[in-house]
Amino acid sequence: MPTDAPGPPAAVLCGLAGWVPPRVVTNDELAERLDTDDAWIRTRTGISRRHVIEQGQATSDLAVEAGRRALRHAGAGPVGAVIVTTTTPDRPCPATAPAVAARLGLAGAAAFDVGAVCTGFVYGLATATGLITAGVAERVLLIGADTYSTIVDPLDRANAIIFGDGAGAVVLRAGRADEPGAVGAFDLGSDGAHEDLITITAGGSRQRSSGDEVQRHERHFAMRGNEVYRHAVTRMAGSARAVLSKAGWKTDDVDHFVPHQANLRILHSVADDLALPRERCVTNVGSVGNTGAASIPLALADAAARQAVRAGDRLLLTAFGGGLTWGSCLLTWPALAHLPADPNDRGDTTTR
Numbered sequence: 001m002p003t004d005a006p007g008p009p010a011a012v013l014c015g016l017a018g019w020v021p022p023r024v025v026t027n028d029e030l031a032e033r034l035d036t037d038d039a040w041i042r043t044r045t046g047i048s049r050r051h052v053i054e055q056g057q058a059t060s061d062l063a064v065e066a067g068r069r070a071l072r073h074a075g076a077g078p079v080g081a082v083i084v085t086t087t088t089p090d091r092p093c094p095a096t097a098p099a100v101a102a103r104l105g106l107a108g109a110a111a112f113d114v115g116a117v118c119t120g121f122v123y124g125l126a127t128a129t130g131l132i133t134a135g136v137a138e139r140v141l142l143i144g145a146d147t148y149s150t151i152v153d154p155l156d157r158a159n160a161i162i163f164g165d166g167a168g169a170v171v172l173r174a175g176r177a178d179e180p181g182a183v184g185a186f187d188l189g190s191d192g193a194h195e196d197l198i199t200i201t202a203g204g205s206r207q208r209s210s211g212d213e214v215q216r217h218e219r220h221f222a223m224r225g226n227e228v229y230r231h232a233v234t235r236m237a238g239s240a241r242a243v244l245s246k247a248g249w250k251t252d253d254v255d256h257f258v259p260h261q262a263n264l265r266i267l268h269s270v271a272d273d274l275a276l277p278r279e280r281c282v283t284n285v286g287s288v289g290n291t292g293a294a295s296i297p298l299a300l301a302d303a304a305a306r307q308a309v310r311a312g313d314r315l316l317l318t319a320f321g322g323g324l325t326w327g328s329c330l331l332t333w334p335a336l337a338h339l340p341a342d343p344n345d346r347g348d349t350t351t352r
Contacts, residue, residue, distance in 0.1 A: 200218075
């Protein structure tokens with residue numbers, strides 16, 4: 001939507017949706033193959049269940065479902081770019097976004113992937129905002145989608161209990177910086193000196209050119225949990241403070257804190273570090289687990305469906321992921337059409 005305001009347009013949120021595959025994996029089901037139980041998982045993570053894809057499904061399938069719902073929620077309008085942020089693309093080459101765009105009837109739009117692991121959605125949001133403010137696109141579809149069940153070792157107790165599959169999407173349009181829905185300041189950062197804390201060793205050019213035989217564990221996602229926990233809390237809290245300072249906001253100005261849904265302990269630790277009341281923390285990790293780049297838009301869609309956020313509310317988004325990467329941004333919530341529960345759609349997170 002063109003804007004008559006002087007200066008570059010702002011990116012304004014005008015649609016969102018979330019989707020998870022219908023298959024539910026409970027803690028009790030995991031306990032059947034792992035040395036654990038429901039109480040142990042809930043105590044450590046706050047997670048009671050997660051959703052996983054069926055055999056033959058891929059990340060693009062989830063991205064298309066979430067993208068279609070977000071476009072419908074936003075209403076009619078041309079889309080100039082499609083961004084898919086993911087750690088689990090359909091293939092190493094090509095990017096997943098062009099195929100998603102084509103399946104959504106958006107062939108011809110710019111389409112590309114963003115890889116920043118669990119910080120992906122915030123990085124993607126900054127990228128989409130840049131496309132709009134630069135005049136490259138008037139509307140951008142941004143999708144965070146991950147299928148961690150395809151990269152996590154099902155016998156790895158430390159990680160199999162945490163991750164789930166899902167996709168969340170938002171539509172951004174050109175608008176004014178002073179209207180509800182406008183995306184505000186950003187803070188982004190990285191530290192590649194710690195790239196080995198969250199990694200999949202095999203599959204990339206370094207492993208392929210080494211000539212070494214690939215071991216089974218090198219094909220799967222690996223994370224050094226205790227170190228990641230410390231970095232996650234420190235980096236997310238620091239990034240959140242930085243973005244609040246850029247905007248001149250105080251902690252008390254934040255109505256809702258929407259962190260990457262890593263696990264409940266991390267979410268509460270970051271909120272406590274920021275002196276934010278835990279009840280302001282938007283979370284749905286208990287019912288979907290850690291869904292990587294999908295976690296923040298899934299949490300936003302869930303909150304919107306429950307009418308837990310209202311037009312004019314001030315939101316602080318923050319994330320941390322492999323790389324290491326981290327990022328935060330501010331958002332004033334728009335007046336959106338209600339996301340109704342659809343009892344005929346078992347995979348729609350708004351029904352939960």
